[in-house]
Amino acid sequence: SLCYLNGDYLRLCDAKVSVLDRGFIFGDGVYEVVPVYGQRLFRLRQHLVRLERSLAKLRIPNPHTEAEWLERMRRLIADHAQRFGAPDQLLYLQVTRGVAMRDHVMPTGLTPTVFMMTSPLKPPSPEQRHHGVACVTARDFRWERGDIKSISLLGNVLARQISADQGAVETILFRNGYLTEGSSSNVWIVHEGAVLGPPKSEHVLEGIRYELIAELCEELGIGFNLRPITETEVNVADEIILSSATKEVLPVTRLDGEPVGHGAGRGKPGPVYARLYEAYQ
Ligand code: PDD
Incomplete structure (x- = not known):
């Protein structure tokens, strides 16, 4: 399919950048991943705002206006x-x-390199939604500027591989005993019926779903609170939920091999997840 590179529309195999591109040499750049439903960009404005924020933190000028991006x-x-x-x-x-x-x-004075491509959207399978997914935990050994949506993702790649090696779908990270996020998703727990997430900080990428989940909880009359969450709280949570552009909201039903939750719901997707998922769709 066609991709976009610096003003041209090309076949993916024809798109080439210089070996001196700072993205290649230093990982000096930022990115966004936007889901497209029925040819409509989902929450595009929020993605462009986050892009602007990431660019500003790196002092890279935004090469396009909103209208230019959209076109x-x-x-x-x-x-x-x-x-x-x-x-x-x-x-x-x-x-x-x-x-x-x-x-x-x-x-200073460089022309930023702009690249875009599309691929088919692969949301979680019905199987994954029905049974939930397995995750593992690890220490968050990434850098301290997780708030920047940087293309330098080596820490995230290393973190993700820990779960991949164990056949799990995500690695849930803890810094000094507190939940930060997944290797490529945000992480939520359900505690006493309310959705809890880590506070926004330089250790967490503020997913577009932060605001969305807050809105959905408000609509559904579910409590929503951002506050520091300990590793113990995650281990005894009633539910654990991942969110990202590709995972949407996804229930975690096994953590480090142990079933998540309590009583009859142990090891099964929970009721808060089910309501959030329905509202999300
Ligand atoms: N990842 N945290 C990290 C480290 C991420 O990489 C992502 C998204 C998120 C969730 O953000 P959002 O809800 O805006 O997708 C949180 C994308 C999907 C990726 O790298 O492919």
């Missing part, structure tokens, strides 16, 4: 839909600082 995205999405007859897609975009001789100091 380019729409063209890719329409092309993908026409080729594959698939209205649901995932749009990946990344902006790097640009091309320059290697130097740790940020060069």
Whole structure:
């Protein structure tokens, strides 16, 4: 399918960037992953606001206005839909600082490299929704600027592989005994009927679903609170829920091999998850 690179629409196999691109040399760039339902970009405005924030933190100028971003995205999405007859897609975009001789100091006046591609949206399977998924825990050994949606994802890749090696779908991370997030998702627990999430900080990527889940809880009359969550609280939680652009909301039913939850619901997706999922859809 077509991708977008610096003003051109190309086949993915024809898109090339310089070896001196700072994205390639330093991982010096940011990205967004936007779900597309029925050719409509879901929560695009929020993604563009987060992109703007990430770019500002790296002092990379935003290369496009909102209207320019939208026009380019729409063209890719329409092309993908026409080729594959698939209205649901995932749009990946990344902006790097640009091309320059290697130097740790940020060069000024560069033209940022802009890349976008679409792929078919692969939401969790009915099987995963029905039974929930297994996760493992690990120490959060990533850097302390998880608030930036950086393309430097080595820490996240290493973290994710811990669960992949054990046949689990996500690694849930703890810093100094407190929940931060998953390797590529946010993590929520249900405690006394309310949804709890870690506070926004430099240790957590504020997922677009932070605001969305707060809104859904409000609509559904479910309590919602952001506060520090200990590892023990996660281990004894009534429910554990992952969220991301691709996972939407997804129930965790095994943590480090142990069933999640209590009583008859032990090891099964919980009632709060079920309500959130329905509202999300
Ligand atoms: N990951 N935390 C991390 C570290 C993430 O990488 C992601 C998303 C999230 C959830 O954010 P959102 O709700 O905006 O998707 C939290 C994307 C999907 C990825 O890297 O593919």
